[in-house]
Amino acid sequence: MSETDPRQLIRIARETGETPEAQPLDLGSRVRDLRRARDWTLEQAAAKAGLARSTLSKIENGQMSPTYEALKKLATGLDISIPQLFTPPRANQVTGRLSLTLAGDGQAHATATYEHDLLAANLTRKQMLPYRARIRARSMEEFDGWVRHDGEEFLYVLTGVIRLYTEFYESIEMRRGDSAYYDASMGHNVISVSEDDATILWVTSLA
Numbered sequence: 001m002s003e004t005d006p007r008q009l010i011r012i013a014r015e016t017g018e019t020p021e022a023q024p025l026d027l028g029s030r031v032r033d034l035r036r037a038r039d040w041t042l043e044q045a046a047a048k049a050g051l052a053r054s055t056l057s058k059i060e061n062g063q064m065s066p067t068y069e070a071l072k073k074l075a076t077g078l079d080i081s082i083p084q085l086f087t088p089p090r091a092n093q094v095t096g097r098l099s100l101t102l103a104g105d106g107q108a109h110a111t112a113t114y115e116h117d118l119l120a121a122n123l124t125r126k127q128m129l130p131y132r133a134r135i136r137a138r139s140m141e142e143f144d145g146w147v148r149h150d151g152e153e154f155l156y157v158l159t160g161v162i163r164l165y166t167e168f169y170e171s172i173e174m175r176r177g178d179s180a181y182y183d184a185s186m187g188h189n190v191i192s193v194s195e196d197d198a199t200i201l202w203v204t205s206l207a
Contacts, residue, residue, distance in 0.1 A: 028062040030085060034078050035060075049077030099123045106132055113137035114190075115197075129204040135162055135192040146187025151205035153184040160198025165189045 035045040046056040050073050058064035059074075066074065075082045099120040106117025115134040120126065137143065146167060155164065156179040164180055165171045167187035174180065182188065184204060192198040 026062070027066075027085065028060045031056075031074060031078075032060040034080070034085075038078070045077060049073045051077075097123060113142050127206055129206055131202050131204075132158070133190075133200050133202055135160070135190055135198045135200065137189070137191045138193075139191060140165060140189060142191075143189050147189055148187045149184050149204075151184045153182055153188075153205070154203040155180045155182075155190070156201040158199040158201055160192055160194035160196055162198045162200060163191050163193050165191070 035042070038045075040048070042053050042056055042060075046053040049056065051070065055064065055070070059066050059070070071082055071085060075085055078085075099122055101119045101121070106119050107121040109116040109118060113136050115136065117132040119130040119132060148167075155174075157174050157176050159176055161173060161175050163171050163173050165188065166182060172180070173193065190200065
């Protein structure tokens with residue numbers, strides 16, 4: 001394993017707790033729970049969503065698979081996003097977790113090519129691994145092959161100019177404010193092409 005491999009950071013994030021596996025979701029029960037939590041009748045919820053009462057009843061009872069348009073109407077009527085329809089709070093409880101990392105307080109992990117500052121380091125059982133990185137590398141020759149690991153990754157350029165190399169695409173020059181989202185199992189490396197070391201925000205999924 002290369003010293004630049006983010007799997008080292010993922011391992012650190014998991015040391016104090018394993019990421020729980022996702023459980024199958026009963027959409028009908030989820031919609032019913034959301035409706036009842038608002039103390040709405042079927043008629044009230046159907047009116048707010050712009051659906052027929054019979055349609056909403058069939059969805060709640062698992063007798064109908066809603067179309068995407070119906071999902072949009074449900075989400076709008078319940079004042080939530082579509083993803084929230086499929087992601088109930090674990091054990092039906094809001095955890096209320098919050099982790100504040102002040103500037104300069106990240107957990108440092110330096111390598112030959114990157115300087116990582118692990119953010120929200122005190123949170124266990126995270127679903128995401130956020131970290132700030134200073135890019136030392138100036139050429140692909142400084143890496144011991146491709147970095148690759150499970151999950152997906154989001155990259156946002158904070159300062160400077162970088163070049164993102166990926167296994168299946170042409171390299172991309174990126175500047176402050178540019179971002180990329182990619183499959184992290186695809187080989188990838190980042191170098192700085194600006195005079196000073198560039199800095200980026202990386203967020204890696206732990207699933």
